[in-house]
Amino acid sequence: MRLSTIKYYFREALQSVIRNSWLSVASVGVVAVSLLILGSSLLLVLNANSIAANLESSVEITVFLKDKINSDQIQALENKIKAQPEVTEVKFVSKAQALEEMKKNFGDKQDILTGLEEKNPLPDALRIKTSVVEQVEPLAHQLESFAQVDQVRYGQGVVEKLLALSKWVRTAGLVTMVLLGVAAVFLIATTIRLSVSARRKEIGIMKMLGATNWFVRFPFLLEGMFLGLTGSLLAVIAVYFGYLSLIGRIEISLPFIQLVSDRNVLVPLVEALLGLGLGIGMAGSMISLRKFLNA
């Protein structure tokens, strides 16, 4: 393709964008909003999954022991649990140790707990770690049946809730995105249709002069691609800076939450958003070109 022809395509496309400026702005806006929603929900899902994975790896089982059992019985129970193949670590935490830990957690408000040493209400406990997350639940149920065991606690539901949340966000984000995406496609199709009809006469002359169909169509295709790409670029910029400032804030106020900031995850996300914007633009143009520029 000649440089002058390429220049011609771009000049024509840009002219059309300017001629239909209001509809162009609306198209760009809808593309931007739909991709913004997609981008944010993707980030939310990514983070929910990563936090869930973190939690899973740190999930341990705490077995609270009945009050009136002696240290021999505890030792026996400990050995019995250690004998299970999936168990990697068993740690005994006495009443006194538990109270110490609690005081630490309370920090400067630990006065509340003074006096509890006399009549410590906390039970003795065993903390158990397993090699694989999936074994936590069956093991916990098995431990509940032991005679010396009063109560078993593990990350019941927290992980499941997080995964459920991420699934819900994924579905809701996807549905919203698809609806808005379809709206964007049709808005772009309308913009292109207006461009085509504004140039009816010119197109007729081009065809009379022997322009190929693709020569006639290409500027309009380019116009749609330009609208889609501009929209997605706006979305990417908004998501990028929004996310950056979110990471900054969370680092200060909620330091224990690690947001995903891996370039290997974020760069493909940006690429996918830009690609989608381009795709939406092309799809919109093609709809109008098929309908109004046949033969």
Added chain:
Amino acid sequence: MIQLYNVTKTYDNGVKALSDVTLRIQKGEFVFLVGPSGAGKSTLTKLLYREELPSRGQIVLDGKSLLRMRPGEVPYLRRKIGMIFQDFRLLPQKTVFENVAFALEVIGASRRDIKKSVPTVLSMVGLAAKASVFPNHLSGGEQQRVSIARALVNNPFLIIADEPTGNLDPETSWDLMNLLVDINLRGTTIIMATHAWDIVDALKKRVIELTGGKLVRDEKVGAYRCEA
């Protein structure tokens, strides 16, 4: 060179514009297409540049059957045919030069070719001095000459003119006809649909008359009306 065999054209709305037309036009001929309005002259020209397809019959142009031609080949056919219309069909936002250059741009010609060919055809039609003027600032005759320049710039073997003098006064019409005769003398076939009887009578070229979609007269040296 141009052959029509039993060509019938019926439009989707049922109007029969041409019925059973058979004719042959040789390379280098100058042919007037005459007949009352609605006789099928415009339909015939549209069939030739494949704006329309015949309902029945065969059309062979430059050795190619238009019926069997794939849609992708149509643009390449049109590049070899120059078209001139009563309403000029110029782009108002482009200068004279740009309007003519457009014919080369849309077929992907290079800048250099454009810079070389456009001034040549503009001086052929006598508009070299008005290259940078916009069509709205030209007279009707001048505008039609721009459209002739545009039709010529691709070196067509055939020029189809659909009532080219329809919007022009008699004197300007004659200027234009002299130009077309000149072009014809250089070897380009010209088919011209017209109502201008004085021009047809004076030039003594081949005349094909259509009435009600039927070919009723074909004379080697004819006049506008049949001398019966």
